Amino acid sequence: xxxxxxxxxxxxxxxxxxxxxxxxxxxxxxxxxxxxxxxxxxxxxxxxxxxxxxxxxxxxxxxxxxxxxxxxxxxxxxxxxxxxxxxxxxxxxxxxxxxxxxxxxxxxxxxxxxxxxxxxxxxxxxxxxxxxxxxxxxxxxxxxxxxxxxxxxxxxxxxxxxxxxxxxxxxxxxxxxxxxxxxxxxxxxxxxxxxxxxxxxxxxxxxxxxxxxxxxxxxxxxxxxxxxxxxxxxxxxxxxxxxxxxxxxxxxxxxxxxxxxxxxxxxxxxxxxxxxxxxxxxxxxxxxxxxxxxxxxxxxxxxxxxxxxxxxxxxxxxxxxxxxxxxxxxxxxxxxxxxxxxxxxxxxxxxxxxxxxxxxxxxxxxxxxxxxxxxxxxxxxxxxxxxxxxxxxxxxxxxxxxxxxxxxxxxxxxxxxxxxxxxxxxxxxxxxxxxxxxxxxxxxxxxxxxxxxxxxxxxxxxxxxxxxxxxxxxxxxxxxxxxxxxxxxxxxxxxxxxxxxxxxxxxxxxxxxxxxxxxxxxxxxxxxxxxxxxxxxxxxxxxxxxxxxxxxxxxxxxxxxxxxxxxxxx
Amino acid sequence: xxxxxxxxxxxxxxxxxxxxxxxxxxxxxxxxxxxxxxxxxxxxxxxxxxxxxxxxxxxxxxxxxxxxxxxxxxxxxxxxxxxxxxxxxxxxxxxxxxxxxxxxxxxxxx
Numbered sequence: 001x002x003x004x005x006x007x008x009x010x011x012x013x014x015x016x017x018x019x020x021x022x023x024x025x026x027x028x029x030x031x032x033x034x035x036x037x038x039x040x041x042x043x044x045x046x047x048x049x050x051x052x053x054x055x056x057x058x059x060x061x062x063x064x065x066x067x068x069x070x071x072x073x074x075x076x077x078x079x080x081x082x083x084x085x086x087x088x089x090x091x092x093x094x095x096x097x098x099x100x101x102x103x104x105x106x107x108x109x110x111x112x113x114x115x116x117x118x119x120x121x122x123x124x125x126x127x128x129x130x131x132x133x134x135x136x137x138x139x140x141x142x143x144x145x146x147x148x149x150x151x152x153x154x155x156x157x158x159x160x161x162x163x164x165x166x167x168x169x170x171x172x173x174x175x176x177x178x179x180x181x182x183x184x185x186x187x188x189x190x191x192x193x194x195x196x197x198x199x200x201x202x203x204x205x206x207x208x209x210x211x212x213x214x215x216x217x218x219x220x221x222x223x224x225x226x227x228x229x230x231x232x233x234x235x236x237x238x239x240x241x242x243x244x245x246x247x248x249x250x251x252x253x254x255x256x257x258x259x260x261x262x263x264x265x266x267x268x269x270x271x272x273x274x275x276x277x278x279x280x281x282x283x284x285x286x287x288x289x290x291x292x293x294x295x296x297x298x299x300x301x302x303x304x305x306x307x308x309x310x311x312x313x314x315x316x317x318x319x320x321x322x323x324x325x326x327x328x329x330x331x332x333x334x335x336x337x338x339x340x341x342x343x344x345x346x347x348x349x350x351x352x353x354x355x356x357x358x359x360x361x362x363x364x365x366x367x368x369x370x371x372x373x374x375x376x377x378x379x380x381x382x383x384x385x386x387x388x389x390x391x392x393x394x395x396x397x398x399x400x401x402x403x404x405x406x407x408x409x410x411x412x413x414x415x416x417x418x419x420x421x422x423x424x425x426x427x428x429x430x431x432x433x434x435x436x437x438x439x440x441x442x443x444x445x446x447x448x449x450x451x452x453x454x455x456x457x458x459x460x461x462x463x464x465x466x467x468x469x470x471x472x473x474x475x476x477x478x479x480x481x482x483x484x485x486x487x488x489x490x491x492x493x494x495x496x497x498x499x500x501x502x503x504x505x506x507x508x509x510x511x512x513x514x515x516x517x518x519x520x521x522x523x524x525x526x527x528x529x530x531x532x533x534x535x536x537x538x539x540x541x542x543x544x545x546x547x548x549x550x551x552x553x554x555x556x557x558x559x560x561x562x563x564x565x566x567x568x569x570x
Numbered sequence: 571x572x573x574x575x576x577x578x579x580x581x582x583x584x585x586x587x588x589x590x591x592x593x594x595x596x597x598x599x600x601x602x603x604x605x606x607x608x609x610x611x612x613x614x615x616x617x618x619x620x621x622x623x624x625x626x627x628x629x630x631x632x633x634x635x636x637x638x639x640x641x642x643x644x645x646x647x648x649x650x651x652x653x654x655x656x657x658x659x660x661x662x663x664x665x666x667x668x669x670x671x672x673x674x675x676x677x678x679x680x
Contacts (some may be wrong), residue, residue, distance in 0.1 A: 087605075087609040087610075089605060089606070090606070090609050090610055093597065093613065093678060094613040094616075094617070096678055097613065097617045097674065098617060098620070098677060099673070100619060100674050100677060100678065101617060101621045101674060104670075104674060105621075105624040105625075108628060109628075112628065318591060330591060330595060330601065331591070331592075331595065391574070398596075399592050399595040399596060400592055400669065400672055496669070496673070510592055524666075524669075566666065567666065568666070568669065
C-alpha cells in the first residue's frame with residue numbers, strides 16, 4: 001500500500017560522477033531521508049536521480065527502474081498511481097477504470113500481435129519517469145499532501161480557492177510575466193495592466209514596463225492633439241471576477257487596491273515626464289495637473305466585481321442567466337475561464353477622437369509575442385448549405401459536443417435563412433423534435449439543448465432514420481401521390497465514429513423518399529475540425545470493410561481526415 | 571525531463587480540468603464537492619496517465635523517440651516555439667486519446 005510517510009532512502013547524487021557508468025547498480029546510498037520528509041521530496045529526489053543517470057549516460061534498465069521505485073517509494077511502479085484514492089465512493093469506480101483500460105490495451109495488443117508486456121517494457125524506463133512526474137503533479141491536487149505539510153483545513157480551503165482564482169491566461173504564463181499592452185482601437189487607448197498582478201494580490205510587478213508604456217503614450221502628445229486629449233477622462237478602470245479571494249475585505253478591496261497601484265505608477269510617470277519643446281507652458285501646467293480617475297463596477301451585487309451574469313450572451317443577446325453560467329462551467333471550462341477573464345481587468349483607458357492622428361500611430365510596447373496553442377474552438381466552420389427548403393439538425397448530445405453545439409449555433413445565428421428548421425438531440429434515442437421558424441430561432445434552440453450524461457452510446461444512423469420516419473409520416477399523402485416533396489437537408493453532428501451503419505440501406509431509401517440530402521458531420525480536434533460524410537462516403541467505408549461488429553451493430557472502425565490521419569476510431 | 575508531457579498536456583491546454591469535468595458529467599459526479607472531486611481528479615489523472623503511457627507504447631518507435639527526445643530538450647532549454655511546434659504536431663493524437671478515454675468512462679456508467 002502506498003504510504004507517503006514511509007521511511008525511505010534518498011539518492012546521494014554527488015556520488016554518481018565517481019562511479020563507472022557501466023555499473024550503475026553500484027550506486028551507493030549514503031544518506032537517508034527521515035520520516036518527516038514528505039513524499040514529494042522523495043519523488044523529486046528520485047527524479048533528480050533519474051536526471052543524473054541520464055546526464056552520465058547511464059541507461060536505466062527495466063529492472064533498475066522497478067528496483068529504484070520499489071526501494072525509494074515502497075511501491076511497485078504499476079501501483080504508483082492511483083493508490084491515493086481513499087474515498088470509498090470512488091475506489092470502486094477507480095478500480096473498474098483501471099480494469100477497463102487494461103482490457104482495452106490488452107485487446108489492442110492482441111490485434112497488433114504483440115504482447116502488451118513487451119510493448120510496455122520497450123520504453124519502460126522512460127515511462128517510469130513519466131509516472132513519477134505524474135505522481136508529483138498528483139500531489140498538488142491531493143488534500144492529503146496539504147495535510148502532510150501540516151496545513152490547517154482553512155489553509156487548504158484557501159489554497160483551493162486561491163488556485164481556482166489563478167488567472168487563466170491564454171497567452172501563456174501571464175501571471176508571472178509582464179504583459180502590459182498598449183492598444184489603440186476604435187478611438188480608445190488602452191494600456192492593460194491586468195496581468196501585472198499575482199493572484200489575490202495588488203502589488204504590481206514589472207512596474208517599469210508599465211511606466212514605459214505610459215511614457216510612450218505621453219510622448220505622443222503634442223500641440224496638435226493636446227486639446228483633444230486633455231478634455232477627455234483619463235481613467236484607471238478595474239474589476240475583479242466573482243470568485244472568492246483570500247484578500248481581507250474581499251473582491252471590492254482587491255479591485256480598489258489594484259486600481260490604486262496602477263494609478264500610482266501612472267501618476268509618477270506623468271509627474272516625471274518631460275513635455276518641454278512639445279507643449280506650451282500653460283499646456284504643461286494643465287497636463288501635469290490632470291487627474292486620473294478611478295472607475296469600477298458599482299451597480300452589481302458586489303462593488304468592484306463584474307459577475308458573469310453581467311455579461312451579454314452573444315447568442316441570446318441578453319445577459320447570461322445563472323443556468324447558462326452553470327452549464328458553461330460544467331460543460332466547457334475553457335469558455336468559462338474566458339468569461340471570467342472578461343470580468344477581471346485593471347486598465348488605463350482614454351477615449352480619443354479618431355481625428356487624432358498621432359495617437360493612432362502609437363505602437364504598443366509588448367513583450368515578444370509567442371503564439372500559444374489555445375484550446376478555444378476556432379471560428380465556426382461553414383457547414384450549412386443554402387438553397388434548401390427545409391433543414392434538419394441532429395446533434396449528438398454527449399457532454400463532449402457542448403462546444404461544437406455552440407459553434408454550430410453561432411454559425412446558424414449568422415446565416416439569416418428564413419426557412420423551417422427541425423432540431424433534435426440524439427444519443428441512444430432521438431429526442432423530441434423541435435420546430436423552428438428560421439436559422440436564428442434554430443440557433444437559440446441549439447444553445448438551450450440539454451446535454452445527456454446518462455447514455456453511453458450515440459446511435460447517429462438509427463436516430464437519422466427515426467427522424468426521417470417522422471418526416472415520412474408527416475408527408476405521407478404527398479409521398480403516396482408521388483408528389484415531389486420540398487427539398488430538405490439533414491445534418492447529423494457527432495464526435496464519435498458512426499454506429500449502426502448496417503442500416504445504411506434503410507437510411508438511403510428514406511433519404512430518397514423524403515427528398516432529403518444527408519450529411520454526417522464528424523467533429524474532431526476539440527471540435528475545431530469537421531469531417532463531412534455523405535451516404536456515398538459511408539458506403540465506400542463499408543466497401544473497404546472498415547467495420548467492426550459491436551453486439552448486433554456494425555460501426556465504422558476508423559475515420560480518417562483528408563491526409564489519411566485517423567481522427568476517430570472505435 | 572521534469573516537464574515532459576504532463577505539464578503541457580494537463581496544464582497548458584487545461585487538458586486535465588476539461589477531461590475531469592467531462593468524465594464527472596458522464597458519471598453524474600458533483601464537481602462542486604471539493605474533496606470528493608479532488609479525489610476523482612486524482613483517479614482520472616492517474617488512469618489517463620496509465621492509458622497515455624500504454625497508448626504511446628503502441629506508436630512506432632521513432633515517434634516515441636521523437637516525443638521523448640525532441641520535446642524534453644526543447645522544454646528543458648525553455649525553447650517555447652520549438653516546444654509548441656512539437657506539441658502541435660502531436661495534438662491530434664492527444665485529442666484522439668481523450669475521446670477514446672471518455673468512451674471508456676461511458677462504459678462505467680451503470
